Amino acid sequence: MSSPSDVTFPNLTSNPDESYQVNIIACAVITWVIGATFVGLRFYTRGILLHNILGAEDWLILLALVFAAATCAGLIEPVYGLGKHTLDINPDLIIPMARAGWYTILYYLLTLLLTKLSLLLLYLRLLTYHHARYYVHLILLIVILTNGLWTLTTVLTACLPLPAFWDKATYPNAYCHPRPFWLGNTGLHIGTDILLYILPLPIIANLQMKPKQKAMLYGVFALGFFVCTISAVRLWDLIEQYSRSDFTFDNVSIAYLTCIEINAAIACACCMTLKPLVSKLFPRFFSGSNSDSLETPGDEAGPDDAGRVAEQKGRNPPTIGSKPSRRVGDQDKETWISMYQSQRDSDSLELQGRDIVEAEKGGSQAIAEK
DSSP states (O other), rough: OOOGGGOOOOOOOOOOOOOOHHHHHHHHHHHHEEEEEEEHHHHHHHHHHHHHHHHHHHHHHHHHHHHHHHHHHHHHHHTTTBBBOOSHHHHHHGHHHHHHHHHHHHHHHHHHHHHHOOOHHEEEEEEEEHHHHHHHHHHHHHHHIIIIIIIHHHHHHHHHSSSGGGGTTTTTTTTOOOOHHHHHHHHHHHHHHHHHTTHHHHHHHHHHOOOOHHHHHHHHHHHHHHHHHHHHHHHHHHGGGGOOOOOOHHHHHHHHHHHHHHHHHHHHHTTTTOOOHHHHHHHHHHHHOOOOSSGGGGGGOOOHHHHHHHTTTTTTOOOOOOOOETTTTTTSOOOHHHHHHHHHHHHHHHHHHHHHHHHHHHHHHHHHHH
């Protein structure tokens, strides 16, 4: 990725009164506040409502929020001139602006990496099926190698020596990574995003849940694919930026998309942990009702039914991402999915037992009549 100090700008115009800086500041602040709100709700739910079941995934998302704030601050750059026409920027500020751009790229990549790691650790708490956990570990390894080691190494060696990234004139013979490196990094992030949000879909499809609850789960992952769409649009904008003459004025859309992408990703990662809070605020939405169904309770069980079973066993009802418990002699983690399945098996055995008893009674009655 070329730095602003290494780009020529033909056919430029000057208009000191025309600037997008206020728009950039508004977008950065609003999107970060939204992300921070979801993180706050997550910590309230897991730290207070569920009596402190905070885990490593929660602290990772909090750290991601900190780097998101740093990314948004770097994109604002009110002192250096992003959002102004290039001719209206003091030439002495071009190098500080390019240096701030490098740090912004670093913080942006760290935000996405930490968000994905947090989401994958949450999957490990949630998913109990061995094949699903295998794929989670596989994707975790891919994320660490690609979005972690590779992309961070690319940023730290953006130019050799590194100061050439923001001061090419002082290091005319320095090596800097060509554009495909940076575009490829963005493509890797999009690819791992898609893997992350596709992974749980087959499991959700097979869950015997009420339609409105299943629709809500699909809605959460739809937000994840929205993040993927924003990333794809941002990639296209990154490709197009080099064809725009007024670099600092015409490319503000990249700043908007970056703020939206990182904070939407954080919000999406937090949504999956907020079911207990939503259940408390809207209990009717999750309340079970058999008045409109002829099926037995066991056939229409869901996460809340598993929660009631857990309460009967003297345990706190589990939720997505809750601290897993272990059964004696069983090393599998127990979440509401596994508890729900065991409850269905129990209901099935109970119904079979009733059938056997009724059959025996019927046989005894027939013998007595004879």
